[in-house]
Amino acid sequence: MDTKSIVYIALFAALTAALALFPPIQLPGGVPITAQSLGVMLAGSLAGAKRGGLAMVLFLALVAAGLPLLAGGRGGIGVLFGPSGGFLFAWPISAFVIGYCVSKFAGDNLVKLIGWIIFGGIVVMYAIGIPWLAVAAEMPMTKALTVMLAYIPGDVIKAVLAALITRGVRRALPGF
């Protein structure tokens, strides 16, 4: 692992933590809408699959270590076990998938960029988080699925924002 990768992993973990400063919107069902999933998307699309995924592993380790880095000042190992724990464990996988798909298939096309960020940041994330919610809360899958519908508009906006930032950074820093 070269120095640049180490610094990038730390940077995107810190970015995700800093995004917690935007106040979360609490919805019934126990999973808050936060700006932090933007950090997951950017880690994948900007830092790449491996660095982005490891940045999210580092972030979760910091949360587990007891730092209040989740939106609303939550932290500690308890949140990882809670009903929304599946979404947190999905972050590294989500960032990895976004990084992989964006570098392989998206190119410079904004629509494709948005599409792949939505795939990794919403489809993959929900595919892990919803079954966890259903099992942990002993709730039927269809019920867990309907609870999560309220989050889709916010997540789509974040995916568009992440794609615009990614394209902007690539234009400003050639060779990035």
Place this chain on the structure above:
Amino acid sequence: MLDLYSPGTSRLHRARAGWKLLALMAFGTAIFLTDTLWHVLAAGGVVVALFLLSGLTLRQAWAQVRPAIWILAILFVVQGIINSWALGAFVVARFAVLLTAAGLLTLTTRASDMIDAITFGLGFLRPVGVNPAKVGLTFSLALRFIPVLGQITQEVREAQKARGLERSLIAVALPVAIRTIKMADDVADAIDARGYRP
């Protein structure tokens, strides 16, 4: 660095972070293996007793559950309607006990000790190419970057305010992203220039 740690000198405060982490993992696994409410309540009693023995208050124990209280309430009602009220009580009690136990670890362990324990634990992954010293550096860098990011965001926001653009999300987010990536490149160069070879 802000921390959820609650200072104290009890046995639990002094115990090694790694052991506490392992104990919590064992506790969490055990509590998901039982399906008797009585076992869960007994485990909860033990956790609350440990709170008091560690010089923590019942108020602090309650504070671990309180943020999740209405999620638990919804769970209870949903379970009660779909399955049975007994199962609802069981699921809710299990979550509450787990949250309290995890809170006990968080309150009695400094984040820095926990990070050291995690770094040490990763030493076993050395054969597959994980270098604990590099992991430690990554942790420290991340903690240092959090306030730096806040500062950069503040500067960009003020600069865009002067242009009347502080309401545009992209006008703030994009310069922040570009500046932080440039900063990261500089930090990486500075580390390399000093011949860092862990």
